[in-house]
Amino acid sequence: MAIWRTPCQILLLLSFLLLNKSFFLEAAESHSTRKIGSCIENERKALLELKTTLNDPSGLLSSWVGKNCCNWTGISCSDETGNVVKLDLKNFNLCSLCTPLNQSQQGGTLNLSFLNLPYLSYLDISWNNFQGIHIPKFIGSLKNLQYLDLSENNFIGKVPPSLGNLSNLEYLDLSHSSNLWASDLNWLSGLTSIKYLGLNGLNLSLAGANWLQAVNMLPSLTELHLADCELNTSVPELEFVNFSSLQVLDLSNNNFSSSMPSWLFNISTLCNLQRIDLSDNKISGDIYEFMEALARCSNNTLTHIDLSSNHLKGNLPESIGSLRNLEDLLLTRNSFSGSFPMLIGNLSSLERLDLSFNSMNGIIPESIGQLTSLYQLDLFGNSWEGIITENHFRNLSSLFYFSLSSISKSVIFNLSQDWIPCFSLVELAVSDCQLGPAFPSWLTTQTDHLSQLTLSSAGISDAIPDWFWSLASRLSFVDLSDNQLTGKLPKLASFDGSMDLGFNLLEGSIPIWPNVISLSLRNNLFSGPIPSNIGQGMLNVEALDLSRNFLNGSIPASINNMASLRFLDLSSNDLSGLIPNQLLGLQNLMTLDLSKNNLSGPSSLCSLPSLLFLNLKGNNLSGELAATLQNCSGGLNIIDLGENQFSGIIPGTVLGNLSYLYYLGLRANLLTGSIPQELCKFTGLHIIDLAQNNLSGAIPECLGNLEAFTTLLPYLSDIPLTEDISFEEHVEMVSKSRKNEFRKIIDLVNAIDLSSNNLVGEIPDHLTKLSQLGTLNLSWNHLTGRIPDNIGNLRRLETLDLSHNNLSGTIPPSMSSMTLLNYLNVSFNNLSGQIPTSNQFQTFNDPSIYQGNPKLCGPPLLTRCSPLSKGKGEDNNGESEDEDKYYKFWFYVSMGLGFIVGFWVVCGSLLIKQTWRRAYFKFVDETKDRLFVVIRSIISRFPKEDCGRMMMCLR
Incomplete structure (x- = not known):
């Protein structure tokens, strides 16, 4: 290495630099030009050709002009070669409120000009709209691609297997296209460098169980996203686990029905996981082994566990307290039981804890107050017990969302009136707990962020304080239902949300709240007329429930001004007069309940175009039923016109237009004629109440073909925090000799009531096909014949009333298999034989349910059975009366033949x-x-x- 020391040497060096100044300037300029100047000409032409095939409503490609294509929007070039290496046309649409998303999306087609970008390593065209085209196969020829994002693009068709040629690809996202599918994932084997694989929403229903083996062959994979892929088999097992690098696993919303896969317990896989999401499946079993395996990881990095909406059960082990990095623990809607883990306070990083809608019990430990990072705590829908004190919230300064309820109603809040919490909530929901009796004054501190408040069934027996209305004016949702709140309601001009004050002791007149969206004052002590100007004063209201009060007078015609009204319930009051024709102007009305009033006149309300639910039961309405139903909206689900004075026949041709009907209530009118065959055409009909009329003829045999009585619909509880009050329809059925109201579970009620008519003939055998039927009442008719032998097929029947008919024969032995039956009445018929004694019949100890059948015998009746009648009605050795006569006849015939044959065999041979x-x-x-x-x-x-x-x- 030369060392410049003398002045001569230094001067020589300066001369050299000056002489070569131009050389260095040219080199620097050349480098600068390469960096920010023109791209390769062929590639510039390829980009311009691509531009011609794309739709550009947002003007994103307006900068694609001139020669410096490396400066174009979305384009990046290599500093060394000038080749285009990055194409980013992702649609961010940061101002979706200003410009709708579909007006800013790229679209059109993708042409072969991509092949003239051979050095392209990054391609992102996500969040656009290429609806109606397939993913081009030529993309698999871009061998230098390392990043490919085609998500949220509405591509259709089969994923081209040619994508498996991209051996350098590290990131691939094909998520959330509307009709994209793959018959297998074998093409993934070529993606030897892949680290991120996003296939959410890709239809893999044809892939079978081999999808996991294909994914398991990707050794560098760190993130796997297969949510909502229609993988509906069990989670496959693996003999060899190759997920040594896996950090994120998302298999949510796939309808898996197996237990937790054992390969998840593999230490080499489990200890590297950071996020696992198996939510919205049907995974069953205990998670104890899974949690214990996690606890054995000395360097556990897991931050997110989502197992919600499955069929998991068992206790949550205390070892969960060792997951020190855990931020999200989401276990809602399972069947977990047992007590709250006491070591939960060790999870210092925990931000979200959701144990709602399980079967957990016991006390909630005060250690939960140590979770300083916690901002969401959902404990709704369990059976908690014990006392909640201020210590439970001591350090929860980050808490935004809190919900708690106890099915057993065994939780007591012991909070002082002057308590000042350290948190500032956004949502608060407390139900089925003892929060009162005083109205919680600490709510005065929650004025900064609170938007939704639920304190239903909270044991509050107090007047609503004045300060609360100031707080409520800033809320969007308030539910104080099912308490014992007293007082009158003030004018609340600024409230523009939803409020439920039902099931309290509030009184006075109905207030006018100009900006309210949803208002429920159901089941209170309000009195007087409905304000005549309610329609002008509450123009924005969408749901209004004033039922079960003491309102009188007529229905104001001004309600017609409520153009947005979707739900109107004025039932169970003292309203009178004619139903105003102006209500026909409520074009958006979906639910109308005017039942249990004193309203009169004919009604044509079922012609409202959007109506789904119509209940006019228990009034003084009259006229021909056919005229009332003539113009009914085809979308009606529920019609209840019972307990009025409608006359005429049940118009089968009119009912035939109601394709979606699943509840028909015409009880206690003046109807005549037969039951129309058209009822059998309704696939969704599962409540039929035609009792207490003058109907005649036979029971249609085709009722046994009603599909809704053979399928049990699933039922899910409502989530506790919503942005809108769930206004629910309610119907009333007579079962077990008393009226029962069904609200949340109308879809689960399967009932047929044809009692108190003039029906004749036999009970159709076809009715025994209705496997999900819960109530069958045929009493007080003129039915004859036997009880169908196969009636035991009605395994879900809870109520059976066949009393006051002319039925004969024995009680079928098959009825012993109806283990859900808890109400039975067969009195006042002509039944005979011994009463069965097995299974449910052991609980039917009331003799009155059998009285009026003089030939019946056995407990609980005092009539003892004779030897000939013993065993009749028993499940194992009994026969019907007809069978008994049959066997007796042939017994005597065989004895006579035996005597004759025996006599002549002996005596005849002696004579001859x-x-x-x-x-x-x-x-x-x-x-x-x-x-x-x-x-x-x-x-x-x-x-x-x-x-x-x-x-x-x-x-």
């Missing part, structure tokens, strides 16, 4: 055959002599006086 006859009589004489000698020798042993008498007897 002389030698046999002589031998027979000789045998008889010899037998007589032997018998006489034996008897005489026995008598000789007795005294002579006795012997003489015996000999005289023998003579």
